[in-house]
Amino acid sequence: MTGTLYGLGIGPGDPELITLKALRLLQAAPVLAYPAPEEGDSLARAIVAPHLPGGQSEIAIRMPMVAARFPAQEVYDWAAEEIGGHLAEGRDVVALCEGDPFFYGSFMYLFGRVAETHKVEVVPGVSSLTACAAVLGAPLAARNDVLNVVPATLEPQVLAGLLRDTEAAAIIKVGRHLQKVRKVLGLLGLLDRARYVERATLDEQRILPLAEMEEDSAPYFSMILVHRRGEAWTC
Structure with a gap:
């Protein structure tokens, strides 16, 4: 056998x-x-x-x-x-x-x-998706929300098209694309609804609002979670 x-x-x-x-x-x-x-x-x-x-x-x-x-x-x-x-x-x-x-x-x-x-x-x-939501203490989506999983490696115009009408999004593969994502979210009015999670569940885990990120790039093991209402349970 x-x-x-x-x-x-x-x-x-x-x-x-x-x-x-x-x-x-x-x-x-x-x-x-x-x-x-x-x-x-x-x-x-x-x-x-x-x-x-x-x-x-x-x-x-x-x-x-x-x-x-x-x-x-x-x-x-x-x-x-x-x-x-x-x-x-x-x-x-x-x-x-x-x-x-x-x-x-x-x-x-x-x-x-x-x-x-x-x-x-x-x-x-x-998955990293559910782990990031758990350590952030923020549900990914609720009720009829559509959750988009979006690679940060996409071109800015493609990112904007996918995120423009999003109710909830997880932006993965952030790395050196951090500033591009920040700019797109800022133009869409979503920067204050975006939170950054780095190395979720590890000792060196880091969590903060994306608007407070000062670095130009992020580690591979990082993710940005966005919800248009701010919190999924908000009506």
Whole structure:
């Protein structure tokens, strides 16, 4: 029998936000795979480190943490081959994904390669979207609100078009696009309704109104939440 690849959503950073199912699979699998920068430690592995039983084989999927599709796509080809070798030998593999595997998660690229030849199961996790709302203490949307998830990487005119009539929005992938997003929200009269969350659930978590942000850029793990009424429960 061949092994199964499990894509584990491990949450946004707090080790206690891993699900019971993900924890069980994590501790039972003989092989552990996780994304990592070209140099240095893996955040995904650090999140689950308190739960690791020891003795597992590990596959560090090291790649440039940039938006370009190459050479990252070549790295995923290599990782799929490495993982496939273990699966062919009957060993289950757990692949870690921060947040949820299918909410902008990098696991989707492994899934697309491995699912054609092996059994793959996705275990959902607490997403950055829900984690940011929780630490902010602000519901994302209510009643008939439409929630838009908008990448900050879009061109200003596209951002403006998506946000102009929005009732609620989560702006992701902020990074070096922070000032562009601030300008667009200011022009739309939404700057005072926008709140910034950085590294949600981690010790270095940071929360403040976007209008008070003085920096020109933000970390990758940051998000801006906007609600036109200010609070979702407001009529």
